[in-house]
Amino acid sequence: MSKHFVDLNVNGVIHSIQVKGNWTLLKVLRDELNLTGTKCGCDEGQCGACTVLVNDKPVLSCLTLVSGLHGQEVTTIEGLGGGGNLAPLQESFIKHHALQCGFCTPGMIMLAEDLLLRNPHPTEQEIRYELRGNLCRCGAYPNITKAIQTVTARGRERSNE
Amino acid sequence: MSRNAERPRSETVLEYEQEQKFKVVGQSFPLRDAREKVDGSAKYSADIKLEGMLHAKVLGSRHAHAMIRKIDVTAARNLPGVAEVLTFENTPRTLFHPHETQPVFMFNQQLRFYGEAVAAVAAETEEIADEALEAIKVEYDTLPAVFDPVESAKPDAPKLYPEGNLMDPGGVPLTITWGNVEKAFSEAEIVVKGTFRTPVHSPAPMEPRVCVASWDGKDLHAWVSSQFPHRVAEDLATVLDIPLSHVKVVSHFFGGGFGGKKQDEYYLMAALLSIRTKRPVKLEFSREQEMIMGKRRHSSVENIRLAGTKDGRITAIDFDTYYDVGAHGNFVGGTLGFLESFLYIYKCENAVFRGHDMVTNLPTAQPFRGVPFPAYHFGIEQLVDELGEKAGLDPITVRLRNTYRKGDTMKPFGATMSNYAIEECAEKAAAAAGFRSKWKGWKKPTEVRDTKVRGIGVGLSMGWVEWMRDMSNATVKIYPDGSAELFTGTQDLGTGSNTTLCQLVAEELGLPLYKVKLTAGDTSQTPNDFGACSSRTLYLGGLVSVGAAKKARQALINAARLRLGADGESIEFKEGKLLVNGEPVPLSEVIKEPVSGSQHGQPLEYAAQFFPSTYVGGAVFHIAEVEVDVETGEVKVLKYTDAQDVGRAINPAVVEGQMYGGALQGLGYALGEGLTFDKKTGKPLNANFLDYKIFNFEDSPQVSLIRIESHEPNGPFGALGVGEHSINPVAGTVANAVANAIGARVFEIPITPERVLRALGKI
């Protein structure tokens, strides 16, 4: 399969990269752009660890073909917070012990950020429903709920602005 | 800190007074590595990228039991971009000896499970590696296979090993017996019995296992997702014939293990590929491979009988179990539990515990959170309920009548219990769950609404903390600037030990937590520790960390004495200050280099081999409330209560995270999880997250956690290990609740709607 160029806007930075038609956004983020904060837990859309935002919408990067992302805005966990600071949701995760091994954490945070922008005061039921695509085997679910409920998204700041 | 007003008094009253002044222990400090985890900068093994790195993939066997007659890798080798191909024919024939499974070669010619590694390829890209796997030609001579432990024990069963399929030491089922079991049964006023079946249970951590290996001609540097980094280093040194001092294994961030990620062949493959190609190599498993080539819990068929008196006292336990330990398993993956608290869960004068650890042509088993306890409790808790029903006692009373207490001399070796706060756990759980008001009687639902019936059930367990005590090691250094550093060979799996062990050291030295640095997850920098498993990390790792801190402090005081010529003076190190006769002296005046202290696990007194004279393990008491739709068979857990004695919560949030995590995995075991295999071919049928479902956020039941802190005198600052204990009683507790709701018992987990309907006689 031949490669072609794609201009990928990730966290506000435009990367011009050569990709193959069957490359997923997850692969490109991790292997080509060295943005390893987004994790691969299953590579088939079932665990949510690969969740990133495309045009502010949470999607599964392991099922997103990068060729289709020309001109789209991708935000990863590295693009949350700004200037070395953590976003309020990230601080809340730390404070409320909303993680153990941390592997599911970036995906959870990206999804939760979007949820808070749409619904600043979600109930526990709403959080459970909206995050049901993100698996956590360590058992951080109740603390994740607490972390989300005690913060309101302030909006995302790009890491290089 | 949570306190419990009527806590039993410890031997040393002084300690209780002192604890009021704990500064660091008992605080829910955030995890010290949380920042990297939330901002995406944490480098897990799969995130390591080295220049010139090759990608490796593993080819798995297409048969459950076969000999490789011929393997032709020529076409694969010749593909452009392929750097090396490994098979059994070109790899060292040095056995590798994992602690928890059989010795095996990196590649075996006799393949014993569908998916067992046949070859490994290193190539420029993953795609080329995949193509190369497809170009490998393998000819198999298939052998008859066996997939069930009871079948595997039959004399005419296909043999996986020349010595047979039974993996217990001495070639006989592991048996521990005391009293006169047959007499007890013949005289018993009540006898209850049942056969209970449990499935293959996959640990399913979110991070698939992975190794990045880099050989530079002299030193091997490997990033590995393993709970046992020092054992991994030893394996690499032994099999690849490299001096141990030239092997470094690193694992700073680890995406969950639960017992499943310890010693495996894949890192040997990655390292050898790196040695042969002279380039770094990354070998990452897919989710499917993680579930098949990774390790899992045994499945079991348990035949249990209880004999009791008419007032509900157990006089005999007859426990005979067949554990399927998979292709390369041994007794550690099954009857290991007999050596922990199995024999002490319920007291009786007569017992026989017999375990058959049988190999099968399925993926290998090794200890996964709780080892055989979750299966044991699935059976025994239901039979104790049956006994209670026949004796006219409620489920809590029958249990408290049959459990040991602190100070009791226990069968069979005369060990005594250190603490066992089972009554307190039971009472607090009952209060939180509203048990007394909800319980309507045996097999009487607590509530009936249309087609939905509700039930309540209980279960208990006893934890453990001792495993490989003599392989616990820690070193603490105190620096001239008044800070300290802990060097620990244990591995933080997400269990928070990186934080909690530092809390212990900080408390011991009187330092604020931020002044205690940590070195962990790197075998070249840390003392040899067995690794993280068996709920040993906080307890044993903690004891040696505190011990090392004490020694470092003593080394500092000795240095001060020497330096200041202060033989008769009082010298203390308190709150980060060196006090000579009460006057502070800067550390830099006394030491120019750090002082250190190292502590090794101190030997215990034993009542019998594997059985300490003083047994330490925490009490666990669970209550489940369920709702069953008797038309569809669907079971919903309305509320689950977990009351546990944690000794002392060094970091309450971390402890509760472990309690909840174990309970949730137990609920999955009880209600929905189980790896299935084709009955004829042994091919895994659901080794992926589409087909194998762990609890998601929405469905995860409410779990109420009750932390009891009885202060364990043998533990660091009174703490107990807790990692596994909350998973133990869950399947049994849920089964009892379902039985209470529907008036019939389910004898096999997971308790699917179909099994409920079968129990009700509807299908």
Place this chain on the structure above:
Amino acid sequence: MRPESIAEVCSFLKEHQAVTRLIAGGTDLVTMVKDRVLAPKYVLDVSGLPGLNAVRWSKKEGLAMGTLTTITTLVDTEVIRDMYVSLYEAAASFGTTQVRNMATVGGNICRSSPAADIVPPLLVFDSTVKLVGSAGERTVPLGEFFTGPGRNVLRNEILTEIRIPPQKEPYGTAFRKMGRTSEDLAQVNCAVKVVVADDRFDEVKIALGAVAPTPVRAKTVEEALKGHRTRPELIKEAANKVAKDISPISDSRSSAEYRMYVTPILVRRLITEAMARIGT
């Protein structure tokens, strides 16, 4: 490849249909390619085609959904929640947040899985689909679109629009999916629509998924109820006849036996629920 117009798609399909797949959200296609179930030579990314992601409703025309309408859009569109609540319920129970953001109505239909969640409600509303090819356009009733598991009547065509015609009112409708977990593929999913007049069933539409090679209408049950009184015993008796309309298989989610056992129960409950919702 990213075609810029429907015409471009059609002319490409005319040449290369056999080795081409269309991708929109990708949640099914990418998975199938990774699992080596499919290996298309060409993948046409139609997600950028203009004008295909709108939802329009009018009392006269009913509902029209462009093929690229995401499942999230279905959940968020008020008129669907108000007027076609079983479709709303199916969309809300679909997968996960991320999958709902990515998956499209057209993609879900064209994937033609027998378990497709949004299909049963569309069936009970007598939906039609517009198929466009280089030979022209045609409208096909959704009930005639599926020919087998993963198979449909598309011939070098792209599905561009789904229409729900105006419905007889007042009606009640309900959907439920049974699954091992909340986001799992269905063990069985079912949509019901009822219209009642003079205490009798004037209209009964029942559609089921995951229990036959394609989504199906429970015609035996419908016939047993149409024109009859709305009595619980009758409903139960009729629901029990659904065995004639289904042929479930065993898979990771359920045994055939359980599906057979539980489908009549689900049908009965949903008929009752739909009746309770009439006029709401």
